[in-house]
Amino acid sequence: MPENFADRLLAAIKAKGxxxxxxxxxxxxxxxxxxxxxxxxxxxxxxxxxxxxxxxxAVAPIVPAVKPQSAYxxxxxxxxxKLYFDLVRYARQLGLLIIGDVKxxxxxxxxxxxxxxxxxxxxxxxxxxxxxxxxxDGIEPFLKVAAAEGRGAFVLVRTSNPSAARTQDFxxxxxxxxxxxxxxxxxxxxxxxxxxxxxxxxxxxxxxTYPQEARMLRxxxxxxxxxxxxxxxxxxxxxxxxxxxxxxxxxxxxxxxxSVLYPKQDPQFAGDSWRAAVTAAAKAFAADIASxxxxxx
Amino acid sequence: MPENFADRLLAAIKAKGxxxxxxxxxxxxxxxxxxxxxxxxxxxxxxxxxxxxxxxxAVAPIVPAVKPQSAYxxxxxxxxxKLYFDLVRYARQLGLLIIGDVKxxxxxxxxxxxxxxxxxxxxxxxxxxxxxxxxxDGIEPFLKVAAAEGRGAFVLVRTSNPSAARTQDFxxxxxxxxxxxxxxxxxxxxxxxxxxxxxxxxxxxxxxTYPQEARMLRxxxxxxxxxxxxxxxxxxxxxxxxxxxxxxxxxxxxxxxxSVLYPKQDPQFAGDSWRAAVTAAAKAFAADIASxxxxxx
Numbered sequence: 001m002p003e004n005f006a007d008r009l010l011a012a013i014k015a016k017g018x019x020x021x022x023x024x025x026x027x028x029x030x031x032x033x034x035x036x037x038x039x040x041x042x043x044x045x046x047x048x049x050x051x052x053x054x055x056x057x058a059v060a061p062i063v064p065a066v067k068p069q070s071a072y073x074x075x076x077x078x079x080x081x082k083l084y085f086d087l088v089r090y091a092r093q094l095g096l097l098i099i100g101d102v103k104x105x106x107x108x109x110x111x112x113x114x115x116x117x118x119x120x121x122x123x124x125x126x127x128x129x130x131x132x133x134x135x136x137d138g139i140e141p142f143l144k145v146a147a148a149e150g151r152g153a154f155v156l157v158r159t160s161n162p163s164a165a166r167t168q169d170f171x172x173x174x175x176x177x178x179x180x181x182x183x184x185x186x187x188x189x190x191x192x193x194x195x196x197x198x199x200x201x202x203x204x205x206x207x208x209t210y211p212q213e214a215r216m217l218r219x220x221x222x223x224x225x226x227x228x229x230x231x232x233x234x235x236x237x238x239x240x241x242x243x244x245x246x247x248x249x250x251x252x253x254x255x256x257x258x259s260v261l262y263p264k265q266d267p268q269f270a271g272d273s274w275r276a277a278v279t280a281a282a283k284a285f286a287a288d289i290a291s292x293x294x295x296x297x
Numbered sequence: 298m299p300e301n302f303a304d305r306l307l308a309a310i311k312a313k314g315x316x317x318x319x320x321x322x323x324x325x326x327x328x329x330x331x332x333x334x335x336x337x338x339x340x341x342x343x344x345x346x347x348x349x350x351x352x353x354x355a356v357a358p359i360v361p362a363v364k365p366q367s368a369y370x371x372x373x374x375x376x377x378x379k380l381y382f383d384l385v386r387y388a389r390q391l392g393l394l395i396i397g398d399v400k401x402x403x404x405x406x407x408x409x410x411x412x413x414x415x416x417x418x419x420x421x422x423x424x425x426x427x428x429x430x431x432x433x434d435g436i437e438p439f440l441k442v443a444a445a446e447g448r449g450a451f452v453l454v455r456t457s458n459p460s461a462a463r464t465q466d467f468x469x470x471x472x473x474x475x476x477x478x479x480x481x482x483x484x485x486x487x488x489x490x491x492x493x494x495x496x497x498x499x500x501x502x503x504x505x506t507y508p509q510e511a512r513m514l515r516x517x518x519x520x521x522x523x524x525x526x527x528x529x530x531x532x533x534x535x536x537x538x539x540x541x542x543x544x545x546x547x548x549x550x551x552x553x554x555x556s557v558l559y560p561k562q563d564p565q566f567a568g569d570s571w572r573a574a575v576t577a578a579a580k581a582f583a584a585d586i587a588s589x590x591x592x593x594x
Contacts, residue, residue: 025407071403071410077382077420082375105400105428106368107458110322113368123374131402133430133453135460156430161404163432170478173470181467 002150004195005127006203006225009152012064012097013253018286019245019293021065021099023229023257024052024087026072030262032274045076049083055261056091058278062286065097067227067255068125089123099227099255100125103156104142107134111141119145119153127152129205129227132182139189143202147193152201155186157217160207160230179213183220190223199225199251208236208254211243218244218251226252232259232285238292245293252293256285299447301492302424303500303522306449309361309394310550315583316542316590318362318396320526320554321349321384323369327559329571342373346380352558353388355575359583362394364524364552365422386420396524396552397422400453401439404431408438416442416450424449426502426524429479436486440499444490449498452483454514457504457527476510480517487520496522496548505533505551508540515541515548523549529556529582535589542590549590553582 013019026048028036035050037043056066068087073080091098104114111134118128119142130142132155142153158168158179168179183204190202200223206214208230218226226244230236231254244252263281310316323345325333332347334340353363365384370377388395401411408431415425416439427439429452439450455465455476465476480501487499497520503511505527515523523541527533528551541549560578 027406027410069403069407069410071401071407071414074378074414075410077414078375078377078379080375080414081371081378085374103402103428104368105402106366107456109324110366110368113324113366113372117368117371117374117377131400131428131430133428133464134456134458135462135464137458137460159404159431161431161434163434165432167430167432167479167482170467170469170475172467178467178475182464185464 004193005146005150005152005201006193006199007195007197008126008150009065009097009225009253010197010199010250016062016064018063018290019249019253020063020286020289021067021253021255022055022059022063022260022282023101023255024055024066024068025257025261026052034274041076042079045079045083048072049086052087053090054275055278056087056094056096058275059260059282060094060096062279062282063096065099065253066091067099067101067257069257070100070102085123088125098125099154100128103129103131105131105134105138107137108141111138112145115142115145119151120149124149124151127154127201127203129154129156131156132185136185136189139186139202143189143193146201152193152203154203154205154227155182157183157186157204158206158210158213160209160234160236164207164210180217180220183217186224187221194223199223203227205229206244208241208244209234211236211240214243218246228252228254231289232256238288241289242292249293254289260285301490302443302447302449302498303490303496304492304494305423305447306362306394306522306550307494307496307547313359313361315360315587316546316550317360317583317586318364318550318552319352319356319360319557319579319582320398320552321352321363321365321369322554322558323349331571338373339376342376342380345369346383349384350387351572352575353384353391353393355572356557356579357391357393359576359579360393362396362550363388364396364398364554366554367397367399382420385422395422396451397425400426400428402428402431402435404434405438408435409442412439412442416448417446421446421448424451424498424500426451426453428453429482433482433486436483436499440486440490443498449490449500451500451502451524452479454480454483454501455503455507455510457506457531457533461504461507477514477517480514483521484518491520496520500524502526503541505538505541506531508533508537511540515543525549525551528586529553535585538586539589546590551586557582
């Protein structure tokens with residue numbers, strides 16, 4: 001039986017002393033000039049590869065996990081997907097956990113195929129994000145592969161974007177909102193894969209931009225680790241992120257992407273080389289979150 | 298300005314005389330022995346390629362569109378994704394429209410990257426499926442690329458699986474269900490890309506397994522073409538599918554995958570070669586749907 005994913009995640013967070021992950025959202029136009037060789041698709045992809053490997057090396061001593069965003073690799077079709085999995089393998093060599101941000105969703109044999117594609121084998125991420133709109137039929141196939149491989153999944157419960165309110169805040173006659181129902185379902189489905197740490201390998205995505213909702217959801221899903229997007233470029237502060245943690249400082253991992261990947265836009269990093277700037281931005285991010293969530297700090 | 302996707306789709310349906318599409322859900326274990334060479338990943342993928350090209354050739358004279366399911370290609374990582382786009386190009390050469398069943402979803406720049414990855418350029422599908430749980434922020438980037446490229450998108454409104462009921466039937470104080478709110482949002486967003494035919498390039502996925510709901514949704518989304526899964530292997534009949542059409546026989550396209558791809562399991566096709574069996578199954582499928590939806594037939 002492989003080790004439970006939630007146990008591995010909590011151990012990695014503890015080892016690095018920081019409940020954060022860095023998102024890999026590589027956009028060619030934003031890359032530092034030092035990695036750019038030319039404008040052909042192959043050259044763009046090579047630059048993205050060099051940049052991402054540099055980011056992984058820069059953040060590996062600081063953060064427990066990284067979150068590559070599949071969309072930015074899929075832009076380059078088959079070659080981009082190959083690079084995505086090459087980077088997963090490289091991140092693992094560097095001792096990082098990998099959260100594949102793919103937001104896949106389907107039912108039955110198709111969901112099982114997605115789960116195999118993104119969670120099985122030595123070059124697959126440790127966990128993936130899943131969209132739960134299709135209900136339990138769409139989540140269980142991921143859970144099955146995750147359990148067999150010692151891996152996990154995070155189901156979208158409350159996303160960090162402005163229009164999330166219109167679709168997810170829809171309330172029933174008792175005032176219970178749609179995303180709460182989604183949270184109840186995640187709590188129920190995740191009960192079968194709880195590790196020794198008390199958390200489940202089935203977690204939840206809960207945006208930092210809605211801290212009140214996060215506080216309520218913390219109660220609905222006591223066994224779920226929250227993957228928390230929205231810090232930095234999307235406007236949430238470390239104090240907003242703290243709403244997703246329990247009083248003991250466990251229970252969530254906060255993501256930042258653009259604010260760590262492209263810190264040159266911040267004048268305080270202007271003098272550094274891009275690798276040093278990424279290192280500094282990752283350290284500042286980790287320290288900011290740690291100061292807001294560490295008990296007694 | 299490229300031609301409106303809804304206009305192209307309706308013209309293709311009219312030309313073939315049949316509002317159906319065939320799903321490409323290639324699973325190695327189900328392939329006819331004639332295309333299998335061996336069990337290595339490369340050999341499996343080669344068999345899938347040969348099978349899919351054969352299916353495209355067999356169905357091109359009969360149906361207006363095909364729907365490759367990305368999950369079954371992603372199982373083979375970068376090489377599988379390359380084959381997916383190769384098949385899109387081949388289907389286009391054969392005069393077929395292509396519905397990329399990818400169910401992608403994200404927000405802002407990430408959704409824009411998915412839209413570019415799956416809807417832009419000569420080897421991208423004519424339209425894709427999109428999961429709308431993230432709201433308008435997650436749909437508009439697809440709509441923007443679709444409009445610029447003369448392409449389209451289908452948003453999941455009511456899926457065909459059993460557990461759809463738990464997440465999508467959630468009702469508010471007025472008894473309005475969650476999937477109706479999703480339908481209203483799709484109708485609103487799609488109003489900007491309506492073609493000369495009166496339908497929008499933003500369509501809706503509405504499962505055939507819930508015909509009463511489909512009838513109601515037909516009223517909520519008068520300008521949406523419905524992409525209708527659930528026929529055949531999932532249990533819906535042609536009469537169930539008819540609920541998604543208007544009285545004039547327009548407004549929907551019905552998908553079948555397994556029942557057309559693997560008809561050998563049906564004893565009436567046992568004597569045929571697999572290509573002939575696929576042709577016969579596609580013809581039977583098209584005739585069954587046409588008989589249920591053609592006005593006055």
